[in-house]
Amino acid sequence: MFQKILVANRGEIAIRVMRACREMDIKTVAVYSDADNKALFAMYADEAAYVGPAPASQSYLNMEKIIEVAKQTGCDAVHPGYGFLSENSKFARRCAEEGITFIGPSADVIDKLGSKIESRKIAKAANIPTVPGTEDAVKDADEAILVAKDIGYPVLIKASAGGGGIGMRVVNSEEEFKDALETTMRLAGSAFGDPSVFIEKYILNPRHIEIQIMADKFGNVIYLGDRECSIQRRHQKLIEEAPSPIMTPELRKEMGEAAIRAAKAVGYSNAGTVEFIFSNGKFYFLEVNTRLQVEHGITELITGVDLVKAQIRVAAGFELGMTQEDVSIRGHAIECRINAEDPLNDFAPSPGKIRRYRSSGGPGIRVDSGVHTGYTISPYYDSMISKLCAYGEDRDEAIARMKRALYEYVVIGVTTNIPFHKAVMENEEFKKGNLSTRFIDDNNIVPA
Numbered sequence: 400m401f402q403k404i405l406v407a408n409r410g411e412i413a414i415r416v417m418r419a420c421r422e423m424d425i426k427t428v429a430v431y432s433d434a435d436n437k438a439l440f441a442m443y444a445d446e447a448a449y450v451g452p453a454p455a456s457q458s459y460l461n462m463e464k465i466i467e468v469a470k471q472t473g474c475d476a477v478h479p480g481y482g483f484l485s486e487n488s489k490f491a492r493r494c495a496e497e498g499i500t501f502i503g504p505s506a507d508v509i510d511k512l513g514s515k516i517e518s519r520k521i522a523k524a525a526n527i528p529t530v531p532g533t534e535d536a537v538k539d540a541d542e543a544i545l546v547a548k549d550i551g552y553p554v555l556i557k558a559s560a561g562g563g564g565i566g567m568r569v570v571n572s573e574e575e576f577k578d579a580l581e582t583t584m585r586l587a588g589s590a591f592g593d594p595s596v597f598i599e600k601y602i603l604n605p606r607h608i609e610i611q612i613m614a615d616k617f618g619n620v621i622y623l624g625d626r627e628c629s630i631q632r633r634h635q636k637l638i639e640e641a642p643s644p645i646m647t648p649e650l651r652k653e654m655g656e657a658a659i660r661a662a663k664a665v666g667y668s669n670a671g672t673v674e675f676i677f678s679n680g681k682f683y684f685l686e687v688n689t690r691l692q693v694e695h696g697i698t699e700l701i702t703g704v705d706l707v708k709a710q711i712r713v714a715a716g717f718e719l720g721m722t723q724e725d726v727s728i729r730g731h732a733i734e735c736r737i738n739a740e741d742p743l744n745d746f747a748p749s750p751g752k753i754r755r756y757r758s759s760g761g762p763g764i765r766v767d768s769g770v771h772t773g774y775t776i777s778p779y780y781d782s783m784i785s786k787l788c789a790y791g792e793d794r795d796e797a798i799a800r801m802k803r804a805l806y807e808y809v810v811i812g813v814t815t816n817i818p819f820h821k822a823v824m825e826n827e828e829f830k831k832g833n834l835s836t837r838f839i840d841d842n843n844i845v846p847a
């Protein structure tokens with residue numbers, strides 16, 4: 400087992416990883432930038448090292464500096480968290496070269512699944528339902544127009560190296576196609592350094608459902624239930640829940656086993672999430688996220704599995720230690736992302752100093768946060784204050800607890816989206832579980 404782990408991240412996820420390490424008697428090293436030199440997370444570690452100026456490119460994305468700190472402090476492994484270097488195969492390779500274990504899948508697997516075109520091929524070969532579309536990257540507009548005609552408009556042009564909705568363009572008719580293709584290829588080239596794009600039929604207002612997987616280095620893979628992530632705005636998730644309100648044991652088994660097939664096909668190890676869209680009773684493969692996700696906590700709440708400890712164990716070469724039969728789902732969990740943003744001003748970020756802070760608590764409430772009274776939300780990073788999770792025996796109890804927790808939450812000094820979350824918890828469609836990726840557009844949510 401590792402003796403010391405460098406946590407290559409900041410804020411709530413850095414604290415989350417340090418907590419798991421503390422419980423496993425593993426020492427931790429925090430890395431921090433100028434903007435974080437008084438931040439809470441650094442105090443949860445056994446050691447802390449300065450890695451550079453506030454801009455992420457000069458600190459949390461500074462691979463060589465982070466690897467240098469790992470070596471200087473004698474770390475056996477690095478946990479990347481989410482965002483930053485968590486899906487950067489070059490970083491994973493550099494760690495391996497230095498004999499430092501990257502807590503995540505191998506660099507090759509990150510590369511393979513980082514290509515949506517490659518991922519679709521893997522999914523198809525593994526008998527996973529994929530959205531009708533092109534096999535390979537689009538070579539020229541004419542060929543693409545034929546495919547689009549065949550699958551029927553509207554279609555989506557997607558950047559193969561894209562993620563989180565960036566480099567995705569809806570095309571409603573043949574006339575728009577050519578310049579939509581050029582624009583998307585140009586954007587993909589400049590944003591991801593890879594202009595390859597492919598086409599898919601655009602599935603209108605689907606649900607966004609994902610499956611959590613965990614795999615060891617011996618080919619054992621299990622799925623740990625599902626999460627519904629439909630309530631999002633401009634591809635930023637706001638509210639997630641586990642299980643999905645529409646999940647049935649049969650559907651969960653079908654999606655879970657599909658996710659396992661994809662993982663086994665590429666030799667996956669560690670935590671991962673297989674993303675699907677769901678519409679008219681059918682699910683379709685989208686992509687695989689080769690990292691631990693922000694919303695992992697709601698899966699932990701309904702399965703009782705500590706996903707970060709499992710990541711560390713399998714990265715250290717231990718077997719999963721549990722079989723699919725050992726996984727059981729109990730109750731319902733909801734996560735609200737509490738952000739320093741103003742829902743009445745188009746969710747514009749509202750950084751600044753938190754003058755008074757008191758998070759919610761009590762039965763069924765979990766708060767993962769990196770802030771405190773007197774903390775200044777930095778404009779350099781995301782504006783997340785915390786992840787507020789509510790667990791209940793069933794969805795109604797989870798909603799009731801979330802509502803209570805939202806009314807208890809005290810954040811004075813910055814504007815937050817708490818009023819938005821309160822309004823959703825009281826929204827009739829939400830309470831009925833009638834969700835889709837158009838939920839916010841379709842339901843005029845007036846922040847309470």
Ligand SMILES: Nc1ncc2cc(-c3cccc4ccccc34)c(N3CC[C@@H](N)C3)nc2n1
Nearest residue numbers: 530555563564599600601602607634676685836
């Ligand atoms: N063929 C096809 N049809 C509908 C889709 C719907 C989404 C989607 C998923 C989740 C939220 C969305 C919000 C607005 C628009 C689209 C979405 C989607 N995503 C969004 C980002 C990435 N995870 C893939 N791919 C789609 N693909």
Ligand SMILES: [Ca+2]
Nearest residue numbers: 562563686688
């Ligand atoms: Ca993704």
